[in-house]
Amino acid sequence: MSAATVPATLDLSGRGPLRATSAAVRHAAKAALDAGATHYTDRPGIAPLREAIAVHLAGQRGIAVRPETEVVVTCGLQEALFVALQVTLAGGGEALLPGPVPREDVELVRFAGGTPRVAEPTAELKTDPRAVAELAGPHSRALVLRSPNAAGCALGQSVLEELAAVVTEHDLALFAVEPLAELHLVDSTVPSMAALPGLAPRTITIGDFVADGLAGWRVGFLAGPEELVGPMRRLKQELSICSPAVSQHAALAAMRTGAAGRAAYREGLGLRATLLADALTQAGARGVVVPDAGAHLLVDGGGLRPDDPAILACGVRPGDGGEVGAPGFLRLSLDAEPAALSQAGALLGAVLASTQHEEAR
């Protein structure tokens, strides 16, 4: 492809998922505003949304929680994770973070008063329970588990069970961070940690609605046993009083009407992941990590950073895999048109092939 035919930069650096909010959800949100949903809500969240979350967790993930006392609607997943960690780690202690881990999770553990212990993933960016077990010790207080992991790799049943053993052996609090649970591209039957035998009493499940295109609405949830959730609910109230009323109504509408949309989005991501992976591979790139879930694909950067002149010159703008605990990898958003992804894969793949070949020599 000649320089004359290279289009304007193909920006695949989005942190995403970047799915747009559906018309149905937007209309429901507007209707809620027109009906007066502009005031503080019940502090843990509007009852219908908490009920919908509880029903969803029970039906889809095998997690039983009472909506009245065991579900809190938060200002996004990040607030849920912050209050959970702050309550648990304020007195110190170590938090085990199975890699790959977003940089922000490490920062957040420190901010909450804990000491982060990051377990290295495998070379293929899969979660390694043995690495986690090696880090666990007398100062360990919590395990913060992203499932799928930050690279989009699913944690299979055996990995979850090994991690469950670490949790119970060391009497850890478990934070099951599952924002991509709705975006499994291959197998949507991966269990939630809280559903594994014996883990429910010590597990807080954390999620959000980004799969429904609500990333900018800032609404998420945490759910778990009342004795754990209670202090988190109180801290959340001290921090932000309640979650945005309009966003809660949007989330409720998404839960009630969004199944078909989520399925279509998921299918689209799967197709685009395959498309991009094939384009990269055919161009000669190695180290392509095809995601099991989520809206990103990672590829070995061959020593190149996202802002490297060689990358910029090819017309593709990738994200930094280091942000999700995969340093040295480039992170590519799948929220782009298929044609753009094919083109990006070919352009970037050629650059990486050359660089990776040089590295191998």
Added chain:
Amino acid sequence: MPVDRDEGVVITTGGQEGLFLVVQALLQPGDEVLVPDPGYPSYDTAIRIAGGEPVKVGTREEEAFDLDPAAVEAAITPRSRMLLLVSPGNPTAGTISPAHIRELARIARRHDLWVISDEIYEKLLYDDTEHLSIGSLPGMAERTITVNGFSKSYCMTGWRVGWVAGPVAVMREVARLKRLTSDAAPLVSQYAGIAALTGPQDVLVEYSAIYARRRRIVLDTLDRLGFSYGLPRGGFYVFLNGSSTGISAGELSLKLLREARVLIFPGTGFGPAWGDYMRLAWLAPEDRIAEAMARVEACLTSDKAPA
């Protein structure tokens, strides 16, 4: 108030979160924060989470709960790091006079204190009360963080959007911590905030008139019943002294709930020293305020009626 356009403001998920983040950004374990008493409980929580210690500076009903600079300076120790100003205040609805604001600025400079100025009620003022932002005074922009929002002035409590403004170095740390605690503020709420600030402002005049009428109903009733209170100069509360009833505010609150079906918070929710006080808010529509006060009056008057 000079603020860097690009990095001097952080949009937060409500003003309360903003104050929390500023405290976390500036305090070190062991630092003391001078806090008006009575005060909103969440301030203490934020300070303690940061490892700091709230040092209460009492305010007085007789002074309409204005903050006395001499009392502030008397409470300063070598560990004092920050002064928290809330004007108009919650629960007292007291305001800090411009003269006191200027003196507090001098104190802050003299003792090298940070100042957090919570001005969430700044637009709700009565009786020609003047609001002066301490961050606008000479030498104060570099040590003042102003916290504000849309909830109270524009009736946007459910949108959860506010802001903090201050020196760039502080705002960068606030922005970093904001990313960790809840990431960006809701996008739809941010656009609603733009509409509130840049659209017609006559709603502020309308709301002020509404709150003034309700305030009048409440204060007239309290006067007839012989309650004393700090004159509320801003916000939508009155912090009334219930000691004339001979029972504690907690007991009075329960009595009014049971017998008059009117809920008024006892003052102990805002500090242990305020057991005689109650915070009454006029957030309900005028007719409900009038009915509530009529019930309160009937309840308390019947106690005094001859058998």
